[in-house]
């Protein structure tokens with residue numbers, strides 16, 4: 001059996017109250033997986049633990065078989081994390097930023113330059129390549145952050161609400177880049193509240209509520225589960241409404 005891109009088992013995390021409860025989740029290599037859930041369900045918390053930004057209280061997380069807790073650097077080498085709050089240096093241009101990130105990954109200057117131009121072209125950022133990031137709108141910054149996350153050719157790309165605040169053209173560019181990555185064999189995990197996007201793009205969908213995975217499958221499998229030939233929005237609302245708050 002091929003190693004999954006992401007294998008989570010018995011994951012738990014509390015802040016002032018339990019937020020993630022005994023969560024298990026497996027994402028196959030090469031799939032486009034959408035993680036859905038109401039506000040506060042725990043999606044960002046899960047992904048922050050996967051990206052190594054937050055320590056779990058219990059449980060195991062492996063990325064392509066690499067344990068995130070015992071081998072954090074090896075895991076980070078193959079993951080890209082794109083937060084919903086882009087963090088890019090105001091005083092750098094996109095080109096400088098990408099070359100800086102490439103340097104952190106110890107990518108040689110020649111490759112870094114070529115890679116940076118390729119990403120800027122892909123995301124429609126080439127006309128802004130030499131403008132200061134501090135002058136950009138949030139949507140443009142989001143695309144720069146995405147480009148930065150892709151510089152080291154990650155095998156797994158994790159995105160938290162990547163389309164929020166993007167205009168139609170930018171959203172299309174980001175979606176096209178992600179689909180192209182999946183065609184190249186990269187695994188993508190994305191949270192979104194835009195259910196039509198999950199419906200159209202994701203091969204499988206996981207629904208989180210109260211820190212638990214309450215349903216998972218292809219759209220057809222989720223439809224079969226609720227017993228209705230309906231939209232993902234209707235399925236989602238049915239599943240979440242049926243879920244009690246306490247375990």
Ligand SMILES: Nc1ncnc2c1ncn2[C@@H]1O[C@H](COP(=O)(O)OP(=O)(O)OP(=O)(O)O)[C@@H](O)[C@H]1O
Pocket residue numbers: 015016019037038039040041042043044045046
């Ligand atoms: N650092 C923190 N300290 C305390 N509570 C936190 C912290 N981070 C998250 N939480 C709480 O954990 C719960 C889950 O938050 P999380 O951001 O993971 O949800 P989400 O599913 O991503 O929600 P949304 O769709 O609104 O982004 C929320 O109740 C949130 O207030």
